[in-house]
Amino acid sequence: MDLDRTHLELRVVDWVKSISVQGSLDPAGASLRARCSAVDGFHLSLSSGESITQIPIDVGLSQGPLKVGDGQLLERGVGVFNYVLSEGLRFNYVRSDGQQSRSAIACYIGLAPDFFNEVWAQVRGGAFSESSISLELAPVQSPDQPVWQVTKRGSLFVLGASFHFTLSRRQPARIL
Numbered sequence: 001m002d003l004d005r006t007h008l009e010l011r012v013v014d015w016v017k018s019i020s021v022q023g024s025l026d027p028a029g030a031s032l033r034a035r036c037s038a039v040d041g042f043h044l045s046l047s048s049g050e051s052i053t054q055i056p057i058d059v060g061l062s063q064g065p066l067k068v069g070d071g072q073l074l075e076r077g078v079g080v081f082n083y084v085l086s087e088g089l090r091f092n093y094v095r096s097d098g099q100q101s102r103s104a105i106a107c108y109i110g111l112a113p114d115f116f117n118e119v120w121a122q123v124r125g126g127a128f129s130e131s132s133i134s135l136e137l138a139p140v141q142s143p144d145q146p147v148w149q150v151t152k153r154g155s156l157f158v159l160g161a162s163f164h165f166t167l168s169r170r171q172p173a174r175i176l
Helices: 113-125
Strands: 006-020 029-038 058-062 079-085 103-111 132-136 156-168
Touching: 006 058, 006 113, 029 079, 029 113, 029 132, 058 113, 103 156
Parallel strands: 058 103
Antiparallel strands: 006 029, 006 132, 029 058, 079 103, 079 156, 132 156
């Protein structure tokens, strides 16, 4: 079965690194989280009428393949992209403009250890001026005008992900 796919570009606002020893809140080991915003909504419309550029997106990265609640591997892809209404959350997301959002997106991606370690090293080194994440998502209603039916299906599969770290060597403009 070929899924209708779309791409989404995310701008990383900030990175959060965590190391957990044991507990029910986080899995043991290292994890990364990126707080993001969609660059534009051209490639993905939401059936709720919301603009994806106005919804806070939280991308969690972990080592190894992602598993669902019953411990089984995902049906397809490397992660999930979940739409949630803020009322169902333990905390409220606030957009970069200070406004509270009525919804949020929580994305979870499992990376092979080598890839996870490289992303961790890039974030730890901090030698980049900006970073972004490109996601390939499915299924959407139509490849020509991708619509995510958030009222019927709150989750999409992450079929692929790329992480970009940009180091700008341009000198800042001099103010006279």
